[in-house]
Amino acid sequence: QSALTQPAFVSGSPGQSVTIFCTGTSSDIGDYDYVSWYQWRPGKAPKVIISDVSHRPSGISSRFSGSKSGSTASLTISGLQVEDEADYYCTSYRRSTIQVVFGGGTKVTVL
Amino acid sequence: QLQLQESGPGLVKPSETLSLTCSVSGGSLSSTVDYWGWIRQPPGKGLEWIGIISYTGTTYYHPSLKSRVTISADLSKNQISLTLISVTAADAAIYYCVRQPPRLWSPFDAWGQGTLVTVSS
Numbered sequence: 339q340s341a342l343t344q345p346a347f348v349s350g351s352p353g354q355s356v357t358i359f360c361t362g363t364s365s366d367i368g369d370y371d372y373v374s375w376y377q378w379r380p381g382k383a384p385k386v387i388i389s390d391v392s393h394r395p396s397g398i399s400s401r402f403s404g405s406k407s408g409s410t411a412s413l414t415i416s417g418l419q420v421e422d423e424a425d426y427y428c429t430s431y432r433r434s435t436i437q438v439v440f441g442g443g444t445k446v447t448v449l
Numbered sequence: 450q451l452q453l454q455e456s457g458p459g460l461v462k463p464s465e466t467l468s469l470t471c472s473v474s475g476g477s478l479s480s481t482v483d484y485w486g487w488i489r490q491p492p493g494k495g496l497e498w499i500g501i502i503s504y505t506g507t508t509y510y511h512p513s514l515k516s517r518v519t520i521s522a523d524l525s526k527n528q529i530s531l532t533l534i535s536v537t538a539a540d541a542a543i544y545y546c547v548r549q550p551p552r553l554w555s556p557f558d559a560w561g562q563g564t565l566v567t568v569s570s
Binding site (some may be wrong): 340370372374376383384386389427429430431435436437438439440441442443 | 488494495496497498509511512553554555556557558559560562
């Protein structure tokens with residue numbers, strides 16, 4: 339069982355928006371703004387699409403946005419495209435035990 | 450361009466020691482302040498952080514693996530290594546070598562392709 343909880347599957351039609359929630363605790367997500375999201379397409383290396391809760395690295399589409407409320411972080415994909423089909427993982431940092439924690443991953447399917 | 454390549458035995462017997470190596474090319478371990486580490490993914494499960502080694506040689510490990518794991522760096526070979534003792538079936542996974550900017554909460558910005566480790570007698 340992963341330290342952070344994500345839904346296993348999320349789907350949407352092209353053009354729609356989907357949101358993936360990542361639930362942690364007050365010791366990780368709820369502690370600091372240290373939440374990152376990875377996009378992992380089959381056969382490709384994971385790509386950071388969000389860091390520090392809501393920061394988009396250079397080159398990442400503005401269709402990806404991140405936020406946090408309490409101990410739950412979320413990733414929203416707006417204007418869903420076929421190329422967005424991938425697994426998405428959230429990650430955070432648990433300062434009390436000095437460890438990185440991951441979610442179990444969410445498979446996004448474009449219908 | 451930075452490349453990470455994992456290598457090691459694909460099959461390890463229960464109770465024995467798993468040893469993996471990550472060869473770094475396109476960059477030098479000795480000229481960077483980045484962290485280098487390992488992440489694994491058991492079959493059908495999510496990612497699990499194993500640990501990292503900093504540019505000073507300081508290591509940080511997953512609390513549940515701390516008693517069994519060692520991460521080290523060989524600057525002359527530009528490699529980092531993972532040693533996991535007393536393996537069980539629960540250690541079967543794809544093991545990834547990763548780079549992390551020098552904060553434990555920074556996202557991992559480079560990944561190897563991963564190497565599959567099976568634990569079986």
